[in-house]
Structure formats: structure tokens, C-alpha cells
Amino acid sequence: MEPVALPLGRPREERADAARNRAHLIEVAREMVAELGADKVTMDGLAERAGLGKGTVFRRFRTRAGIFHTLLDEEEKLFQQRVLAGPPPLGPGAPAAERLVAFGRARLEFLVDHIVLARASLDPGRPVPARDSPSLFHVQMLLSEACPDEAASGTLALQLVAALEGPVLLYLRTQDGDAPDLGAVVHDLITSWQVLVERVCG
16 A cells, blocks of 8 residues: 555645745744754744844744754655655565665665754654654554554554654754764664664564
8 A cells, every 4th residue: 555645734724924924934943943053043033133023033933942943844755755656665666675775774864854844843742753743644654564463552653653763863962063974874763773673673
């Protein structure tokens, strides 16, 4: 069974002014991250630079981490399109186990490419991963095809997705400002993910 696209958009149509404010805030936040770095972006600073009231910013993002979660979500939508409709093995058309390996590789590369946003979007008040995340849905679908008995409870998918999300970002965190060799680290993570999937899928 091929994946069914999850509803990634907003649940109901926004008013025109709300939609404009949202687009404006996202653009200004993106500019601030590029110019100042994520650690210098604050709710108050974003409101001031965007020329909007603080209440508007707080209603839109709820928390500071919500700013980066929203920016990352914009990139996530592009990533999900590659997963749902791109060429195999990441997209449809390859065996499930092969697609799982490709998904892990692409996901790790995605997180590293967007590591500033991904780290900043981590919110201690939110579980990682969310039970309704597109990644969890996709991994569960592929596991159900590759190894239905082991995948039946759903906990295996949850554990595999957890291996690709928050813990990886913590593992890649730099110490004392020293940049790790991300290429080598990601290569090792991708290799480990492939071993894990191949053993799980038998």
C-alpha cells in the first residue's frame, strides 16, 4: 500500500489578514535567523521587526520554540513531498525495507541541513516524536509492509522514529563551540540506521 498524504496544511481557512500576518512573520523570522542566528531571535524582537503587536506573535507561535517549529514545518512540507511523490527508493516504487533505509538517510541529511532550526524548535513541553508526526505515519506504514507481525503494536515505529529525531540533534550538539565533522558523523549514523533496519526487517 502506498502512503496517503497527511493533511499538513492549516485545519481551516484563515482570514485574509491573518494569512498575510502569518506569511509576513515567517519571512521576517527567516530573515532574522539568517542575519542574527537562532539564539538571538526572540518573540519581542520578532514582533518589533515585523511591525506587529506582541499578542499577534504570541497567538501565532505560542512559544519561542514555536517560531522555529513553524519555520521548520515549511521545510518539512517540501521533504514530505519527496517522500510521498519523489523517485524511489525514497519515494514510492521500491521494496518497503529499502524505502525505510532511504528514509532514514534522507531524514538524517535533512536534519543536518536544517540543524539550527531543528535544535531551536525542540520544546521540552512537547513529546518527541509526536504521535501524529508524518515521519511516524510513514515508518509505521513501511514496517507494516516489511514486517507486519513486529510492527502491529506501533511501538517499533515509535522507537525507530525516535532514533532519527531529538536524540540525533543532541548527539550532534557542538561542545565549546567546536564544530564536529558532520559529514563523518552523519555517515556513521546512516550506516547504523541501515544496520538497524536490516536487522529489524530480517
